[in-house]
Amino acid sequence: MNAPREFSGIAPRPVPAAMLEALLERFGSRCTTALAVREQHGRDESPFDVAPPEAVVFAETNEEVAEVLALADEHRVPVIPYGAGTSLEGHLLAVQGGISLDLSRMNRILQIHAEDLTVTVQAGVTRNQLNAELRHLGLFFPIDPGADATLGGMSATRASGTNAVRYGTMRENVLGLTVATPHGRLIRTGSRARKSSAGYDLTRLYVGSEGTLGAICEVTLRLYPLPEAVSAAVCSFPTIDAAVRTTIAIIQMGVPIARCELLDAHAVRAVNRHDKLTLTESPMLLMEFHGSTASVQEQAATVQDLASEMGGTDFQWATTPEERTRLWTARHHAYLSALQMRPGCRSVTTDTCVPISRLAESINESVLEVEASGLPYFIVGHVGDGNFHLGYLIDPAQPQERELAERLSAQMVARAIRLEGTCTGEHGIGLHKQDFLLEEAGAGTIDQMRVLKSALDPHNIMNPGKIFPLR
Numbered sequence: 001m002n003a004p005r006e007f008s009g010i011a012p013r014p015v016p017a018a019m020l021e022a023l024l025e026r027f028g029s030r031c032t033t034a035l036a037v038r039e040q041h042g043r044d045e046s047p048f049d050v051a052p053p054e055a056v057v058f059a060e061t062n063e064e065v066a067e068v069l070a071l072a073d074e075h076r077v078p079v080i081p082y083g084a085g086t087s088l089e090g091h092l093l094a095v096q097g098g099i100s101l102d103l104s105r106m107n108r109i110l111q112i113h114a115e116d117l118t119v120t121v122q123a124g125v126t127r128n129q130l131n132a133e134l135r136h137l138g139l140f141f142p143i144d145p146g147a148d149a150t151l152g153g154m155s156a157t158r159a160s161g162t163n164a165v166r167y168g169t170m171r172e173n174v175l176g177l178t179v180a181t182p183h184g185r186l187i188r189t190g191s192r193a194r195k196s197s198a199g200y201d202l203t204r205l206y207v208g209s210e211g212t213l214g215a216i217c218e219v220t221l222r223l224y225p226l227p228e229a230v231s232a233a234v235c236s237f238p239t240i241d242a243a244v245r246t247t248i249a250i251i252q253m254g255v256p257i258a259r260c261e262l263l264d265a266h267a268v269r270a271v272n273r274h275d276k277l278t279l280t281e282s283p284m285l286l287m288e289f290h291g292s293t294a295s296v297q298e299q300a301a302t303v304q305d306l307a308s309e310m311g312g313t314d315f316q317w318a319t320t321p322e323e324r325t326r327l328w329t330a331r332h333h334a335y336l337s338a339l340q341m342r343p344g345c346r347s348v349t350t351d352t353c354v355p356i357s358r359l360a361e362s363i364n365e366s367v368l369e370v371e372a373s374g375l376p377y378f379i380v381g382h383v384g385d386g387n388f389h390l391g392y393l394i395d396p397a398q399p400q401e402r403e404l405a406e407r408l409s410a411q412m413v414a415r416a417i418r419l420e421g422t423c424t425g426e427h428g429i430g431l432h433k434q435d436f437l438l439e440e441a442g443a444g445t446i447d448q449m450r451v452l453k454s455a456l457d458p459h460n461i462m463n464p465g466k467i468f469p470l471r
Contacts, residue, residue, distance in 0.1 A: 012097030015054045019075040023057060023099075026067065030058040041082055041100035045335075046090040047346050047394075047402070048431060053080060053094040058102045062178060062186055062217040068101055069215060070184025072461050080463050081211040083124065083153030086145075088349050089430030091157065091210050095465040101215060103152055109133055110218065117223040118175060118192045123152025123216050139223045142167035145426065146332045152216045157428040158208030162331070165251070165384030166258040166290065167224065169426070174207050178218035182457040192220055205452070210428050211463040213456050227258075227290035231300055232318040232327055235287070235307045236280040240264055240367060240379070243283045244360040246303075246310045247383045251356050253306070255299055259288035260384030264367075266341070267334050267378040274337035275330040280314050285383075286331055288324070331380070338378040338391055345376075345393045348405040352416035353387040353425030362419055366390055366412045375404055387425035414439070429467045437468060 023031040032038075033055050042052025059065045072079045078098025085092060094100065106122035109130065113119065114137050121130060128148045131140050145154060145161035153159075155177065160169035167173070176190025189202040206213060237243040240262070247260055262285060263271070269281045285307070289299045304315055318324045330337075339345060354362045363379070370377045370390065381388025390412060392405035413423045413436045423429075423436035438446055446468050453460070453470065460470055 012051070012094075013076060013078055014097060015077050015099060016075050019071055019077060020055060022071060023055065023068070027057055027064075030060075032056050038100070041080075041085070041092065041102065042094055044085055044087040044090065044092045045347075045349075046088055046093070046430065046432060047348050047396075048090045048093055050090075050093040050095055051097075053098055053100040055099045056082075056102055057099055058105050060105045062106075062180065065101065065103065065106075065180040065215050065217050066184045066186050068099075069180050069182055069461070072099065073182050073184060073459055076459050076461065078461055078464050079215070081152070081156065081215045083150035083156075084126065084148065086147035086149050086153070087157070087430060088427045089424075089432040091428060091430040091463070091466060093431060095431065098461075103215070103217070104150065106152075106217065112137065113192065114139060114223075116192060117225075118220060119223055120192075120218060120220045121151055122218055123155075124150050126150050127154070134223065135226075138226050140226050141173075141221055142224055143170055143173055146335070151219050151221070155207050155216050155219050156209060156211050158426070160382065160385075160387070160426045162259045162261055162328070162382055164382055164387070164426075165260055166256060171204065171207055173222045174203060174219060175222060176220040177203055177206055177216055179206055179214040180217055181214045182459065182462050186217070190220065208428070210430065210466050212453060212466055213462060215462075229293040229296040230288065230290055230324065231296050232259075232286070232288045232324045233300060233303070234279065234314070234316050234318075234327065235285050235304075235312040236314040237283045237285070237307075238311050240283045241360055241364055242310045242312070243285050244363055244383060246285060246307050246312060248356055248359060249306045249310070250303055251384060253302070255302055256291070257287060257299065257303065257384060258290040259286070260382070261286040261331055262379065262381040262383040262388060263331070263334060264379040266376075267338060267380050270337035270341050270378060271330040271334055274333055274340060275326070277326075277330055285312075286327060288328075334378070334380045335391065338393065341378075342376055342393045342395075344395070346396050347391040347393055348402065348409060349389055349391045349427070350409040350412055351387060351389040351425050351427045352413055352421055352423060353385070354416050354419045354421030356386045358419040358421065359383060359386050359388070362412075362415055362421070363388055365415055366408075369411055370408055373404055373408060375401065375408070382425070385425075386421065410436075431466065434468055
Protein backbone atom coordinates (compact mmCIF):
# COMPACT_ATOMS: atom_id res chain seq x y z
CA MET A 1 0.00 0.00 0.00
CA ASN A 2 1.36 3.36 -0.92
CA ALA A 3 1.31 6.63 0.98
CA PRO A 4 -1.36 9.16 0.00
CA ARG A 5 -1.02 10.60 -3.45
CA GLU A 6 0.02 14.05 -2.19
CA PHE A 7 3.37 12.57 -1.09
CA SER A 8 4.09 10.49 -4.15
CA GLY A 9 5.40 13.44 -6.16
CA ILE A 10 7.79 14.78 -3.48
CA ALA A 11 11.38 13.80 -4.21
CA PRO A 12 13.32 12.50 -1.19
CA ARG A 13 16.15 14.66 0.08
CA PRO A 14 19.22 12.41 0.04
CA VAL A 15 21.71 12.37 2.91
CA PRO A 16 24.95 13.91 1.56
CA ALA A 17 28.04 11.76 1.84
CA ALA A 18 29.71 14.43 3.97
CA MET A 19 26.91 14.29 6.54
CA LEU A 20 26.88 10.50 6.64
CA GLU A 21 30.65 10.46 7.15
CA ALA A 22 30.32 12.97 9.98
CA LEU A 23 27.64 10.85 11.65
CA LEU A 24 29.67 7.67 11.32
CA GLU A 25 32.73 9.38 12.75
CA ARG A 26 30.78 10.85 15.67
CA PHE A 27 28.53 7.90 16.55
CA GLY A 28 30.42 4.88 15.23
CA SER A 29 28.28 1.73 15.44
CA ARG A 30 25.37 3.83 16.74
CA CYS A 31 24.92 5.14 13.21
CA THR A 32 23.93 2.45 10.74
CA THR A 33 22.80 2.06 7.16
CA ALA A 34 22.02 -1.65 7.55
CA LEU A 35 18.85 -2.45 5.60
CA ALA A 36 17.23 -4.50 8.37
CA VAL A 37 17.58 -1.67 10.89
CA ARG A 38 16.41 0.92 8.38
CA GLU A 39 13.34 -1.16 7.49
CA GLN A 40 12.49 -1.57 11.18
CA HIS A 41 12.56 2.20 11.58
CA GLY A 42 10.69 2.82 8.34
CA ARG A 43 7.55 0.92 9.25
CA ASP A 44 4.84 1.50 11.86
CA GLU A 45 1.34 0.10 12.37
CA SER A 46 -0.17 2.24 9.60
CA PRO A 47 -1.26 0.68 6.28
CA PHE A 48 1.34 2.61 4.23
CA ASP A 49 4.43 1.22 2.52
CA VAL A 50 7.17 3.85 2.15
CA ALA A 51 10.89 3.49 1.46
CA PRO A 52 12.92 3.35 4.71
CA PRO A 53 15.21 6.15 5.91
CA GLU A 54 18.76 6.22 4.58
CA ALA A 55 20.33 5.86 8.02
CA VAL A 56 19.45 5.34 11.68
CA VAL A 57 21.21 7.13 14.53
CA PHE A 58 20.87 5.94 18.13
CA ALA A 59 21.25 8.93 20.46
CA GLU A 60 21.99 8.56 24.17
CA THR A 61 22.08 12.14 25.46
CA ASN A 62 20.29 15.44 24.91
CA GLU A 63 23.46 16.90 23.48
CA GLU A 64 23.74 14.11 20.91
CA VAL A 65 20.19 14.76 19.75
CA ALA A 66 21.03 18.45 19.37
CA GLU A 67 24.20 17.59 17.43
CA VAL A 68 22.28 15.44 14.95
CA LEU A 69 19.68 18.15 14.38
CA ALA A 70 22.30 20.87 13.92
CA LEU A 71 24.07 18.73 11.32
CA ALA A 72 20.79 17.88 9.58
CA ASP A 73 19.78 21.54 9.51
CA GLU A 74 23.13 22.45 7.96
CA HIS A 75 22.65 19.88 5.19
CA ARG A 76 18.83 20.31 4.89
CA VAL A 77 18.25 16.60 5.65
CA PRO A 78 14.96 15.32 7.15
CA VAL A 79 15.01 13.82 10.65
CA ILE A 80 12.26 11.58 12.01
CA PRO A 81 12.32 11.10 15.82
CA TYR A 82 11.67 7.47 16.73
CA GLY A 83 10.53 5.94 20.03
CA ALA A 84 8.88 2.50 20.10
CA GLY A 85 7.43 2.39 16.57
CA THR A 86 3.80 1.90 17.64
CA SER A 87 2.27 4.74 15.60
CA LEU A 88 -0.91 3.98 13.66
CA GLU A 89 -1.05 6.96 11.28
CA GLY A 90 2.32 6.92 9.48
CA HIS A 91 4.13 9.31 11.82
CA LEU A 92 7.43 7.47 11.49
CA LEU A 93 7.58 7.04 7.74
CA ALA A 94 10.42 8.67 5.82
CA VAL A 95 8.25 10.13 3.05
CA GLN A 96 11.02 12.58 2.14
CA GLY A 97 13.98 10.35 2.97
CA GLY A 98 16.51 11.38 5.60
CA ILE A 99 17.49 9.73 8.86
CA SER A 100 15.61 8.13 11.73
CA LEU A 101 16.73 9.45 15.12
CA ASP A 102 16.14 6.66 17.63
CA LEU A 103 15.76 7.91 21.21
CA SER A 104 14.93 4.54 22.80
CA ARG A 105 18.35 4.34 24.49
CA MET A 106 17.61 7.57 26.35
CA ASN A 107 15.79 5.52 28.96
CA ARG A 108 16.82 6.89 32.35
CA ILE A 109 14.42 8.06 35.03
CA LEU A 110 16.14 11.28 36.04
CA GLN A 111 14.28 12.61 39.09
CA ILE A 112 11.36 11.38 41.16
CA HIS A 113 9.86 13.97 43.47
CA ALA A 114 7.40 11.81 45.37
CA GLU A 115 6.43 14.61 47.73
CA ASP A 116 5.41 16.81 44.77
CA LEU A 117 3.92 13.98 42.69
CA THR A 118 6.22 14.71 39.73
CA VAL A 119 8.86 12.82 37.79
CA THR A 120 11.34 13.77 35.07
CA VAL A 121 12.36 11.10 32.56
CA GLN A 122 14.31 10.82 29.34
CA ALA A 123 12.21 10.47 26.22
CA GLY A 124 12.94 6.78 25.72
CA VAL A 125 11.51 5.65 29.07
CA THR A 126 8.38 3.55 28.51
CA ARG A 127 5.23 3.80 30.58
CA ASN A 128 5.63 0.26 31.94
CA GLN A 129 9.24 0.95 32.91
CA LEU A 130 8.19 4.09 34.77
CA ASN A 131 5.34 2.41 36.63
CA ALA A 132 7.56 -0.49 37.67
CA GLU A 133 9.93 2.05 39.25
CA LEU A 134 7.11 4.01 40.92
CA ARG A 135 5.24 1.06 42.41
CA HIS A 136 7.35 0.79 45.55
CA LEU A 137 6.65 4.47 46.26
CA GLY A 138 2.90 3.98 46.14
CA LEU A 139 2.63 6.11 42.98
CA PHE A 140 1.75 5.55 39.33
CA PHE A 141 1.51 7.32 35.98
CA PRO A 142 -1.98 6.65 34.60
CA ILE A 143 -1.81 7.40 30.86
CA ASP A 144 -2.18 4.03 29.16
CA PRO A 145 -2.45 3.96 25.36
CA GLY A 146 -2.24 0.18 25.29
CA ALA A 147 1.15 -0.28 23.66
CA ASP A 148 4.25 0.05 25.84
CA ALA A 149 5.06 3.33 24.13
CA THR A 150 7.85 5.71 25.11
CA LEU A 151 6.89 8.77 27.10
CA GLY A 152 8.58 11.01 24.55
CA GLY A 153 6.47 9.49 21.79
CA MET A 154 3.35 9.69 23.92
CA SER A 155 4.02 13.39 24.46
CA ALA A 156 4.68 13.98 20.76
CA THR A 157 1.36 12.39 19.77
CA ARG A 158 -0.66 13.73 22.74
CA ALA A 159 -1.56 10.16 23.67
CA SER A 160 -4.34 9.14 26.03
CA GLY A 161 -5.89 5.69 26.45
CA THR A 162 -7.94 3.66 28.87
CA ASN A 163 -7.57 5.91 31.94
CA ALA A 164 -8.28 9.21 30.21
CA VAL A 165 -11.88 9.41 31.42
CA ARG A 166 -10.59 10.01 34.98
CA TYR A 167 -6.97 11.16 34.67
CA GLY A 168 -6.94 13.05 31.39
CA THR A 169 -4.47 12.77 28.50
CA MET A 170 -0.81 13.67 28.01
CA ARG A 171 -1.95 17.26 27.45
CA GLU A 172 -3.05 17.51 31.08
CA ASN A 173 -0.18 15.48 32.54
CA VAL A 174 2.96 16.93 30.94
CA LEU A 175 4.32 19.77 33.07
CA GLY A 176 7.50 20.53 31.15
CA LEU A 177 9.83 19.39 28.39
CA THR A 178 13.41 19.57 27.25
CA VAL A 179 13.37 19.90 23.46
CA ALA A 180 16.13 19.92 20.85
CA THR A 181 15.17 22.50 18.25
CA PRO A 182 15.76 22.08 14.51
CA HIS A 183 18.76 24.44 14.84
CA GLY A 184 20.40 22.13 17.38
CA ARG A 185 19.65 24.16 20.51
CA LEU A 186 18.32 22.67 23.75
CA ILE A 187 15.42 24.53 25.35
CA ARG A 188 13.35 23.95 28.46
CA THR A 189 9.60 24.56 28.57
CA GLY A 190 7.47 24.60 31.70
CA SER A 191 8.58 23.62 35.21
CA ARG A 192 7.59 21.33 38.06
CA ALA A 193 5.02 23.86 39.26
CA ARG A 194 1.41 22.79 38.75
CA LYS A 195 0.49 26.06 37.03
CA SER A 196 2.19 29.04 35.41
CA SER A 197 1.30 32.28 33.62
CA ALA A 198 4.84 32.85 32.35
CA GLY A 199 4.80 33.59 28.62
CA TYR A 200 3.65 31.42 25.73
CA ASP A 201 2.71 27.86 26.66
CA LEU A 202 5.40 26.14 24.58
CA THR A 203 4.87 22.88 26.43
CA ARG A 204 1.39 22.55 24.93
CA LEU A 205 2.78 23.54 21.54
CA TYR A 206 5.22 20.63 21.50
CA VAL A 207 2.79 18.13 23.06
CA GLY A 208 0.98 16.78 20.02
CA SER A 209 3.38 18.27 17.45
CA GLU A 210 4.25 14.75 16.18
CA GLY A 211 7.96 15.49 15.88
CA THR A 212 7.45 18.29 13.35
CA LEU A 213 8.78 21.15 15.51
CA GLY A 214 11.63 19.56 17.46
CA ALA A 215 12.79 16.39 19.21
CA ILE A 216 11.52 15.85 22.75
CA CYS A 217 14.44 14.74 24.96
CA GLU A 218 13.06 14.92 28.50
CA VAL A 219 9.56 15.00 29.98
CA THR A 220 8.34 16.14 33.39
CA LEU A 221 5.07 14.45 34.33
CA ARG A 222 2.35 14.51 36.98
CA LEU A 223 2.08 11.42 39.16
CA TYR A 224 -0.81 10.05 41.20
CA PRO A 225 -1.07 7.99 44.40
CA LEU A 226 -2.01 4.37 43.86
CA PRO A 227 -5.69 4.05 44.80
CA GLU A 228 -6.55 2.36 48.08
CA ALA A 229 -8.94 -0.01 46.34
CA VAL A 230 -9.31 -1.10 42.71
CA SER A 231 -12.01 -3.26 41.22
CA ALA A 232 -12.68 -4.25 37.61
CA ALA A 233 -15.82 -5.63 36.06
CA VAL A 234 -17.08 -6.89 32.72
CA CYS A 235 -20.67 -6.72 31.59
CA SER A 236 -22.21 -8.06 28.39
CA PHE A 237 -24.98 -6.34 26.44
CA PRO A 238 -27.42 -7.42 23.75
CA THR A 239 -26.35 -4.58 21.43
CA ILE A 240 -23.59 -2.01 21.06
CA ASP A 241 -26.23 0.66 21.49
CA ALA A 242 -27.15 -0.66 24.94
CA ALA A 243 -23.50 -0.69 26.01
CA VAL A 244 -22.91 2.84 24.76
CA ARG A 245 -26.07 4.21 26.38
CA THR A 246 -24.96 2.67 29.66
CA THR A 247 -21.67 4.51 29.34
CA ILE A 248 -23.45 7.80 28.65
CA ALA A 249 -25.62 7.31 31.75
CA ILE A 250 -22.54 6.55 33.89
CA ILE A 251 -20.79 9.74 32.82
CA GLN A 252 -23.86 11.97 33.01
CA MET A 253 -24.54 10.76 36.56
CA GLY A 254 -21.07 11.83 37.58
CA VAL A 255 -19.78 8.39 38.56
CA PRO A 256 -15.96 8.83 38.80
CA ILE A 257 -15.22 5.66 36.86
CA ALA A 258 -11.51 5.22 36.09
CA ARG A 259 -11.82 3.14 32.93
CA CYS A 260 -14.75 2.33 30.68
CA GLU A 261 -13.84 0.34 27.59
CA LEU A 262 -16.08 -1.02 24.84
CA LEU A 263 -15.36 -4.18 22.87
CA ASP A 264 -17.80 -5.28 20.19
CA ALA A 265 -18.59 -8.96 19.60
CA HIS A 266 -15.81 -9.28 17.00
CA ALA A 267 -13.19 -7.89 19.40
CA VAL A 268 -14.39 -10.12 22.26
CA ARG A 269 -14.22 -13.18 19.99
CA ALA A 270 -10.68 -12.23 18.98
CA VAL A 271 -9.37 -11.79 22.54
CA ASN A 272 -11.07 -15.01 23.63
CA ARG A 273 -9.09 -16.92 21.02
CA HIS A 274 -5.85 -15.04 21.56
CA ASP A 275 -5.85 -15.00 25.39
CA LYS A 276 -7.78 -18.24 26.01
CA LEU A 277 -10.67 -16.45 27.74
CA THR A 278 -14.34 -17.44 27.93
CA LEU A 279 -16.02 -14.03 27.80
CA THR A 280 -19.55 -13.89 26.38
CA GLU A 281 -19.13 -13.05 22.71
CA SER A 282 -21.41 -10.05 22.56
CA PRO A 283 -20.79 -6.30 23.02
CA MET A 284 -19.04 -5.79 26.34
CA LEU A 285 -18.00 -3.02 28.70
CA LEU A 286 -14.78 -3.50 30.65
CA MET A 287 -14.73 -1.11 33.59
CA GLU A 288 -12.44 -0.21 36.48
CA PHE A 289 -13.13 1.69 39.69
CA HIS A 290 -10.53 3.49 41.85
CA GLY A 291 -10.86 4.99 45.34
CA SER A 292 -11.48 3.94 48.91
CA THR A 293 -13.03 0.55 49.57
CA ALA A 294 -16.39 2.14 50.31
CA SER A 295 -16.38 4.46 47.29
CA VAL A 296 -15.40 1.65 44.93
CA GLN A 297 -18.25 -0.48 46.21
CA GLU A 298 -20.67 2.43 45.82
CA GLN A 299 -19.51 3.18 42.27
CA ALA A 300 -19.73 -0.46 41.28
CA ALA A 301 -23.24 -0.87 42.66
CA THR A 302 -24.45 2.23 40.82
CA VAL A 303 -22.95 1.07 37.54
CA GLN A 304 -24.36 -2.44 37.91
CA ASP A 305 -27.85 -0.99 38.42
CA LEU A 306 -27.49 1.23 35.34
CA ALA A 307 -26.21 -1.64 33.23
CA SER A 308 -29.08 -3.91 34.31
CA GLU A 309 -31.59 -1.27 33.23
CA MET A 310 -30.01 -1.33 29.76
CA GLY A 311 -30.10 -5.12 29.49
CA GLY A 312 -26.60 -5.75 30.78
CA THR A 313 -25.95 -9.32 31.95
CA ASP A 314 -23.11 -11.62 33.03
CA PHE A 315 -21.61 -9.06 35.38
CA GLN A 316 -18.25 -10.50 36.45
CA TRP A 317 -15.94 -8.93 39.03
CA ALA A 318 -12.15 -9.02 39.08
CA THR A 319 -10.87 -7.84 42.45
CA THR A 320 -7.43 -9.45 42.64
CA PRO A 321 -4.47 -7.90 40.78
CA GLU A 322 -4.01 -11.14 38.82
CA GLU A 323 -7.61 -11.16 37.57
CA ARG A 324 -7.50 -7.49 36.63
CA THR A 325 -4.19 -7.88 34.85
CA ARG A 326 -5.55 -10.78 32.82
CA LEU A 327 -8.55 -8.75 31.67
CA TRP A 328 -6.61 -5.60 30.81
CA THR A 329 -3.87 -7.56 29.07
CA ALA A 330 -6.55 -9.09 26.86
CA ARG A 331 -7.95 -5.61 26.15
CA HIS A 332 -4.50 -4.33 25.20
CA HIS A 333 -4.09 -7.34 22.89
CA ALA A 334 -7.35 -6.55 21.07
CA TYR A 335 -5.66 -4.95 18.05
CA LEU A 336 -3.20 -7.80 17.47
CA SER A 337 -5.87 -10.37 18.34
CA ALA A 338 -8.17 -8.93 15.68
CA LEU A 339 -5.42 -9.08 13.04
CA GLN A 340 -5.07 -12.81 13.71
CA MET A 341 -8.75 -13.33 12.92
CA ARG A 342 -7.91 -12.71 9.26
CA PRO A 343 -4.35 -14.00 8.69
CA GLY A 344 -2.25 -11.80 6.43
CA CYS A 345 -4.58 -8.82 6.73
CA ARG A 346 -3.74 -5.25 7.62
CA SER A 347 -5.93 -2.86 9.52
CA VAL A 348 -7.07 0.56 8.42
CA THR A 349 -7.77 1.89 11.89
CA THR A 350 -9.75 5.07 12.45
CA ASP A 351 -10.40 6.77 15.77
CA THR A 352 -12.79 9.62 16.37
CA CYS A 353 -13.99 11.37 19.48
CA VAL A 354 -17.34 13.10 19.93
CA PRO A 355 -19.23 14.74 22.81
CA ILE A 356 -20.44 11.94 25.03
CA SER A 357 -24.10 12.71 24.27
CA ARG A 358 -23.50 12.02 20.56
CA LEU A 359 -21.50 8.82 21.02
CA ALA A 360 -24.34 6.37 20.44
CA GLU A 361 -25.32 8.09 17.21
CA SER A 362 -21.73 8.10 15.97
CA ILE A 363 -21.08 4.43 16.69
CA ASN A 364 -24.46 3.13 15.56
CA GLU A 365 -24.29 4.80 12.14
CA SER A 366 -20.67 3.67 11.65
CA VAL A 367 -21.67 0.07 12.45
CA LEU A 368 -24.57 0.16 9.99
CA GLU A 369 -22.26 1.34 7.22
CA VAL A 370 -19.54 -1.25 7.77
CA GLU A 371 -22.07 -4.07 8.19
CA ALA A 372 -23.64 -3.13 4.85
CA SER A 373 -20.21 -3.14 3.18
CA GLY A 374 -19.40 -6.74 4.16
CA LEU A 375 -15.85 -5.78 5.18
CA PRO A 376 -14.52 -7.56 8.32
CA TYR A 377 -14.05 -5.15 11.22
CA PHE A 378 -13.75 -4.75 14.98
CA ILE A 379 -14.51 -1.96 17.45
CA VAL A 380 -12.78 -1.05 20.67
CA GLY A 381 -13.15 2.25 22.41
CA HIS A 382 -12.36 4.42 25.39
CA VAL A 383 -16.03 5.24 25.37
CA GLY A 384 -15.99 6.93 28.77
CA ASP A 385 -14.59 10.02 27.05
CA GLY A 386 -16.41 9.64 23.72
CA ASN A 387 -13.50 8.03 21.85
CA PHE A 388 -13.72 4.80 19.84
CA HIS A 389 -11.61 2.94 17.29
CA LEU A 390 -12.92 1.06 14.29
CA GLY A 391 -10.51 -1.25 12.52
CA TYR A 392 -11.29 -2.34 8.94
CA LEU A 393 -9.46 -5.63 8.23
CA ILE A 394 -8.36 -5.61 4.60
CA ASP A 395 -6.50 -7.95 2.31
CA PRO A 396 -3.43 -5.96 1.14
CA ALA A 397 -3.56 -7.80 -2.19
CA GLN A 398 -7.05 -6.45 -2.90
CA PRO A 399 -6.89 -2.69 -3.69
CA GLN A 400 -10.66 -2.46 -3.76
CA GLU A 401 -10.80 -3.42 -0.08
CA ARG A 402 -8.41 -0.62 0.79
CA GLU A 403 -10.53 1.83 -1.19
CA LEU A 404 -13.68 0.63 0.56
CA ALA A 405 -12.07 0.93 3.99
CA GLU A 406 -10.87 4.46 3.24
CA ARG A 407 -14.34 5.45 2.06
CA LEU A 408 -15.94 4.08 5.22
CA SER A 409 -13.28 5.80 7.31
CA ALA A 410 -13.97 9.12 5.61
CA GLN A 411 -17.70 8.75 6.28
CA MET A 412 -17.03 7.98 9.92
CA VAL A 413 -14.78 11.00 10.34
CA ALA A 414 -17.19 13.31 8.53
CA ARG A 415 -19.91 12.14 10.91
CA ALA A 416 -17.74 12.87 13.96
CA ILE A 417 -16.99 16.39 12.72
CA ARG A 418 -20.68 16.98 11.98
CA LEU A 419 -21.42 15.93 15.57
CA GLU A 420 -18.93 18.56 16.81
CA GLY A 421 -16.22 16.02 17.49
CA THR A 422 -12.74 15.46 16.11
CA CYS A 423 -11.16 13.35 13.39
CA THR A 424 -8.78 11.79 15.90
CA GLY A 425 -9.09 11.42 19.64
CA GLU A 426 -5.58 10.07 20.21
CA HIS A 427 -3.89 8.56 17.15
CA GLY A 428 -2.84 11.93 15.72
CA ILE A 429 -2.77 13.14 12.12
CA GLY A 430 0.50 11.80 10.67
CA LEU A 431 0.02 10.96 7.00
CA HIS A 432 -3.40 9.43 7.12
CA LYS A 433 -5.65 12.20 8.41
CA GLN A 434 -4.37 15.36 6.76
CA ASP A 435 -7.46 15.91 4.63
CA PHE A 436 -9.62 15.32 7.69
CA LEU A 437 -7.67 17.91 9.69
CA LEU A 438 -8.34 20.46 6.96
CA GLU A 439 -12.04 19.59 7.09
CA GLU A 440 -12.13 19.87 10.87
CA ALA A 441 -9.96 22.92 11.46
CA GLY A 442 -10.36 24.91 8.24
CA ALA A 443 -7.84 26.44 5.85
CA GLY A 444 -7.21 29.50 8.02
CA THR A 445 -6.20 27.40 11.01
CA ILE A 446 -3.92 25.23 8.89
CA ASP A 447 -2.28 28.39 7.54
CA GLN A 448 -1.49 29.45 11.12
CA MET A 449 0.04 26.03 11.75
CA ARG A 450 2.20 26.51 8.65
CA VAL A 451 3.37 29.88 9.98
CA LEU A 452 4.47 28.22 13.23
CA LYS A 453 6.17 25.36 11.41
CA SER A 454 8.05 27.69 9.06
CA ALA A 455 9.16 29.97 11.91
CA LEU A 456 10.46 27.18 14.14
CA ASP A 457 11.75 24.86 11.39
CA PRO A 458 12.56 27.08 8.37
CA HIS A 459 14.39 24.33 6.49
CA ASN A 460 11.57 21.79 7.10
CA ILE A 461 13.85 19.08 8.46
CA MET A 462 11.64 17.88 11.34
CA ASN A 463 9.48 14.94 10.25
CA PRO A 464 8.46 16.68 7.01
CA GLY A 465 5.22 15.78 5.26
CA LYS A 466 3.29 15.07 8.46
CA ILE A 467 0.14 16.76 9.85
CA PHE A 468 -0.26 19.07 6.80
CA PRO A 469 1.53 19.77 3.52
CA LEU A 470 3.88 22.68 4.02
CA ARG A 471 2.62 24.39 0.85
